[in-house]
Amino acid sequence: MIKAVNIHKSFDTLEVLKGVDLSVAKGEIVSIVGPSGAGKTTLLQILGTLDKPNAGEILVDNVDFSKLNEKELAAFRNKHIGFIFQLHQLLPEFTALENVMIPALIAQKDTKKTKAKASELLEYLGLSDRVEHKPNELSGGEKQRVAVARALINDPSLILADEPSGSLDSKNKEELHKLLFDLRDKFGLTVVIVTHDKELAALSDRVIEMKDGKII
Secondary structure (H helix, E strand, O other): EEEEEEEEEEEEOEEEEEEEEEEEOOOOEEEEEEEOOOOHHHHHHOOOOOOOOOEEEEEEEEEEHHOHHHHHHHHHHHHHHHEOOOOOOOOOOOOOOHHHHHHHHHHOOOOOHHHHHHHHHHOOOOOOOOOOOHHHHHHHHHHHHHHHHHHOOOOOOOOHHHHHHHOHHHHHHHHHHHHHHHHHHOOOOOEEEEEHHHHHHOOOOOOEEOOEEEEO
């Protein structure tokens, strides 16, 4: 599913990734752990086509990122990759339903079908009574579940999650942890999680530890 070979990334003179090799099987849930500054988020952004390495090779679903231009990368990202961030990144002026629909509308999918699917996802995630609420009317756990629904709207094969439970209380954190594994089983997803949460990491199929820009 994911193959990354000899990934290097520098910002000016700061070398953040120093020859990272990574492989993730289809349907696997992998957690990447390590201290702040280890390069975890940078690696996740490169795997998600949000940034480019200075050197190395990345294939996701057998697609070689180096062969794609910016427009093709954006289309691949929109269709194949769902993102879950620590601070949900919902647009405050839109309702929960509208926030979930946005990636599908960017992909120019049918509005009526997209609305129906977004409603279905929100119902599955226990938010059927929150579809018309805006983010400032939602709890932290509800916002993160809306973000999960948004990540799923285009039927991605890969979910990339950056500290997804970092801003949640214990109860919502536990619910989100369970949800990620339920979603893997229901939708056949591959999930890569960057986390400082040892409980979440321990639940994963595999834990990868990074330090000083390398996998150790």
